[in-house]
Amino acid sequence: MKSDFTPPFGKISKINGQCISLIGNDIDTDRIIPARFLKCVNFDSLGESVFEDDRKTLNGSHPFDLEENKNASILVVNSNFGCGSSREHAPQALMRWGIKAIIGESFADIFYSNCIAIGIPCFTLPKKSLEEMQNYCDNQFLFLEIDLKKSLAKSKDYNFNLEIKESSRKMFLSGEWDATSTLLENKNLIENKFNQLPYVEFNTNLS
Amino acid sequence: MxxxxxxxxxxxxxxxxxxxxxxxxxxxxxxxxxxxxxxxxxxxxxxxxxxxxxxxxxxxxxxxxxxxxxxxxxxxxxxxxxxxxxxxxxxxxxxxxxxxxxxxxxxxxxxxxxxxxxxxxxxxxxxxxxxxxxxxxxxxxxxxxxxxxxxxxxxxxxxxxxxxxxxxxxxxxxxxxxxxxxxxxxxxxxxxxxxxxxxxxxxxxxxxxxxxxxxxxxxxxxxxxxxxxxxxxxxxxxxxxxxxxxxxxxxxxxxxxxxxxxxxSLKSEDDSIFDDVIKLDASNVEPTVTWGITPGQSISINQKIPFLDDLSPNDKLVAREAYEYMSFKPGQLIKDTPVDVCFIGSCTNGRISDLRVAAEVLKDKKVSKNVKAFVVPGSEKVATKAKQEGIDKVFKDSGFQWREPGCSMCLAMNSDKLIGNQVSASSSNRNFKGRQGSPTGRTLLMSPAMVAAAAINGKVSDVREFIN
CATH class of the missing domain: 3.30.499.10 (Aconitase, domain 3)
Structure with a gap:
């Protein structure tokens, strides 16, 4: 885990780094960060506990424990990564371990939006290219230069055309992935919308 | 669209x-x-x-x-x-x-x-x-x-x-x-x-x-x-x-x-357009139990755990992981699998009707001596209602522990956890690796009535044998 963690900020257009491959479909957020680590009121210490139980089971041979991966920052996964619980603690733990981008065959919806909201771009690749990438990673170091403008990942031997939702790509390029201020800009529209909702006048008996 | x-x-x-x-x-x-x-x-x-x-x-x-x-x-x-x-x-x-x-x-x-x-x-x-x-x-x-x-x-x-x-x-x-x-x-x-x-x-x-x-x-x-x-x-x-x-x-x-x-005025219309439509026949559904590490890995009570060859290529990777983690063999029946812990509760099945159905199965029966069974009402209101109806007593008489409301062993953030590689019959929603508090714990998801039946027999059972 990197001790000098600083969260991403502003526009994100390029991510360069070493890949770390994690093989498996349907890897859920309970595995990424087991529930016992959710007993906290901030995210600061989650990085060291990422994949805690899987790592213990593999006793040093989990990709997140291998010496050669300790500086990796681009995670390469298979399908339906991040399924299950909505806990943002999962991408927060990955980010605090050092992950800055994820490439996979597919991602669970809530995990994907959590990643976008904290500044981790998630890209997809077809199964075949992804498996090639993982094979390469398992045999030698794979360094990628990811260019979000072109949705392209370059290495010394290969180029990969990555896919990312257009809305997410634009948000990273403009810096609007940190949505609060963008949403706040429309405060008059929010008030208008609130006043138009039929159910607002129904007595909710809560005050 | x-x-x-x-x-x-x-x-x-x-x-x-x-x-x-x-x-x-x-x-x-x-x-x-x-x-x-x-x-x-x-x-x-x-x-x-x-x-x-x-x-x-x-x-x-x-x-x-x-x-x-x-x-x-x-x-x-x-x-x-x-x-x-x-x-x-x-x-x-x-x-x-x-x-x-x-x-x-x-x-x-x-x-x-x-x-x-x-x-x-x-x-x-x-x-x-x-x-x-x-x-x-x-x-x-x-x-x-x-x-x-x-x-x-x-x-x-x-x-x-x-x-x-x-x-x-x-x-x-x-x-x-x-x-x-x-x-x-x-x-x-x-x-x-x-x-x-x-x-x-x-x-x-x-x-x-x-x-x-x-x-x-x-x-x-x-x-x-x-x-x-x-x-x-x-x-x-x-x-x-x-x-x-x-x-x-x-x-x-x-x-x-x-x-x-x-x-x-809100409901979908007869001529509404969907991006996709799937049809299935509910009368074909039987009591269902998960055997693996995702909620999709389930079979009917009388079916056998699938062989790799029975599964689509995409499902094989997780199936291999599931056999190993669950210590189950392909071709094995899920029925009669011994269980250690029985949990009724959660946002999936911790409501009063869930407790009523389970209590009906448990009435005048005893939980197997090898099983730790507990019921966690979904809310204080559910607990109050259950007490008014005498359902808490049915649970307690059968050997279930009656607990206070919360999420409990669905995700085990409190002290309700599996120990070691215990097998739980659980009315909750996730059978992920380690979900119920032990990194090697094993979860079988099923209906509350099926959890009650498993508690009585100490093994996975067909609840239809308990009801007339």
Missing amino acids: SQDTLFDKVWDLHKVTSLSGGSDQIFIGLHLIHEVTSPQAFGALKDRNLKVKFPDRTVATVDHIVPTDNQSRPFKDNLAEQMIETLENNCSEHKIKFFNIGSGNQGIVHVVAPELGLTQPGMTIACGDSHTSTHGAFGSIAFGIGTSQVRDVLATQTIAMNKLKVRQIWCDNKLSKGVYAKDLVLHIINELGVKAGVGFAYEFAGPAIDELSMEERMTICNMSIEGGARCGYINPDEKTFSYIKNKLCAPKNENWDKAVTWWK
């Missing part, structure tokens, strides 16, 4: 504006919070010097970390105590209604909001919890969000989100005796797979769905997320309206009639 479905109508109604990237800014009609996913969101508000925009549209309770044996304060677990205190302070500082332990209305957030009448058709509902899809049973559009989005809802009452596609899952005929909503939803997830719902909202419809009670409908929508669908819903009908009527926060007097008229 879908048109005129309930999802489209509710989405369009709540759309504040289109954002520059192509996603929509969506107003959240009801925001529910709990102690686990909210503290960092309140922290972020403080960091940015922001206030809660619509404090009346957020409601809080405490569920994930509460102990179910002794709830006196301070909690024995310091971290749990710190979390409940943080929620208490945040709610009082921001003037958010908080249903605390002892209020009579505390419980699992997805059990509590419907029983208070907070959950109503036509609303958008968000909560930092993936099982928020539960509320879709009322014809609301409800989905789980992460903590950054909780921050956004607190600060603006809106989130940025891409509109989902809509898949209708049409369920013909009706469930047979001894087969419950849990079996149906496990069956659906098995048929479609755990990632089929990614990018979709699921509309559950058809005669088998119409037939279900509101609580059974909540069980179905609750597990949409296990099929990959962030949101699942059912069109509102007379059952929906009569469930809501007279609840604490339900519309009253002249507002009631206005509300019902509006609610009736």
